[in-house]
Amino acid sequence: MIERLCIIGVGLIGGSVARAARAEGLCHEIVGVDADADNLRKASACGVIDAGFSDIEQGAASADAVMIATPVGTFDVIFSALKSVWSTGAVVTDAGSTKCSVIESAERIFGEVPDNFVPGHPIAGAERSGVEASTVDLFRGKRVILTPLEDTSPLAVKRVESFWRSIGAKVSQMEPAHHDEVLAATSHLPHVLAFALTYMLGKKDEQTEIFQYAAGGFRDFTRIASSDPKMWLDICRANRREIVPLIHQFREELNVVAGLISSGAAEELFSVFADARNARQRFLDQLER
Ligand SMILES: NC(=O)c1ccc[n+]([C@@H]2O[C@H](COP(=O)([O-])OP(=O)(O)OC[C@H]3O[C@@H](n4cnc5c(N)ncnc54)[C@H](O)[C@@H]3O)[C@@H](O)[C@H]2O)c1
Numbered sequence: 247m248i249e250r251l252c253i254i255g256v257g258l259i260g261g262s263v264a265r266a267a268r269a270e271g272l273c274h275e276i277v278g279v280d281a282d283a284d285n286l287r288k289a290s291a292c293g294v295i296d297a298g299f300s301d302i303e304q305g306a307a308s309a310d311a312v313m314i315a316t317p318v319g320t321f322d323v324i325f326s327a328l329k330s331v332w333s334t335g336a337v338v339t340d341a342g343s344t345k346c347s348v349i350e351s352a353e354r355i356f357g358e359v360p361d362n363f364v365p366g367h368p369i370a371g372a373e374r375s376g377v378e379a380s381t382v383d384l385f386r387g388k389r390v391i392l393t394p395l396e397d398t399s400p401l402a403v404k405r406v407e408s409f410w411r412s413i414g415a416k417v418s419q420m421e422p423a424h425h426d427e428v429l430a431a432t433s434h435l436p437h438v439l440a441f442a443l444t445y446m447l448g449k450k451d452e453q454t455e456i457f458q459y460a461a462g463g464f465r466d467f468t469r470i471a472s473s474d475p476k477m478w479l480d481i482c483r484a485n486r487r488e489i490v491p492l493i494h495q496f497r498e499e500l501n502v503v504a505g506l507i508s509s510g511a512a513e514e515l516f517s518v519f520a521d522a523r524n525a526r527q528r529f530l531d532q533l534e535r
């Protein structure tokens with residue numbers, strides 16, 4: 247049982263962690279820290295947290311478990327504030343979408359990554375932000391990847407793993423660099439593409455009102471372009487090493503498809519579309535396992 251869980255960043259992810267932890271009875275007390283006073287007030291008002299703080303030191307003091315759920319570009323600030331109240335008896339974890347940048351940030355601030363910090367990433371979310379978007383079952387049946395280092399305390403890893411399992415997630419472990427490579431392909435690149443396409447069509451729409459005639463296809467493809475620009479700016483900056491080569495690779499693939507379309511190479515084009523459809527089916531089949 248956790249005595250005092252401190253969630254730093256009570257937004258979509260932090261709020262959902264709090265709701266699920268409460269529903270499963272995992273903590274005696276849940277406190278929240280958030281830079282946005284309005285969001286903090288809402289989190290208290292709807293009972294997601296028992297108490298709210300604008301100050302990290304105050305909120306994290308005497309917590310035996312801490313979850314950092316702020317954009318990855320804030321981690322230097324967060325770790326610096328946590329340093330003065332860091333307790334070796336507590337377990338600290340995070341939900342950041344990139345893992346090498348978070349680990350590098352901990353190294354920068356502490357000199358070396360504290361052995362009671364367990365880097366983590368729930369592979370679940372939405373295009374909405376803030377505590378109002380949080381739900382009790384966001385992580386149920388979803389994956390969580392932990393990227394512990396050689397020196398990370400096995401007991402701390404076990405506690406974080408057991409926490410996520412208790413709220414219904416499937417936990418696995420990965421090397422941080424491998425995590426960033428994999429997520430760049432399946433999460434970061436699709437977001438960049440959705441933003442770029444919507445940006446391009448947004449400019450066209452001003453002249454031709456094309457959005458008036460857009461329906462399910464456009465809506466499905468671009469849902470994630472409604473995501474928080476600040477969060478995605480931070481992710482792109484943190485994982486540029488993996489994202490940029492993928493953008494170049496994608497551009498080459500687009501050139502191939504453009505060539506096939508313009509030359510009327512029906513068989514080859516059909517085969518690209520059929521292979522893509524099969525690949526997506528393999529992804530859907532995996533979701534059911
Ligand atoms: N949205 C997703 O789908 C998703 C999925 C998995 C992981 N993540 C990661 O989880 C983290 C949180 O994402 P989210 O979607 O919950 O974002 P969110 O915007 O809903 O919540 C983040 C909260 O952090 C607060 N915050 C920002 N800077 C702060 C600071 N310096 N000190 C204190 N509070 C601060 C904001 O006010 C906000 O309430 C990010 O690192 C993100 O990359 C997001």
Ligand SMILES: O=C(O)C(=O)C[C@]1(C(=O)O)C=C[C@@H](O)C=C1
Pocket residue numbers: 342343368369370371372373432433434470473
């Ligand atoms: O479902 C969504 O809207 C998401 O963007 C969730 C999503 C993703 O699948 O790309 C976004 C960022 C994360 O770090 C993990 C999950």
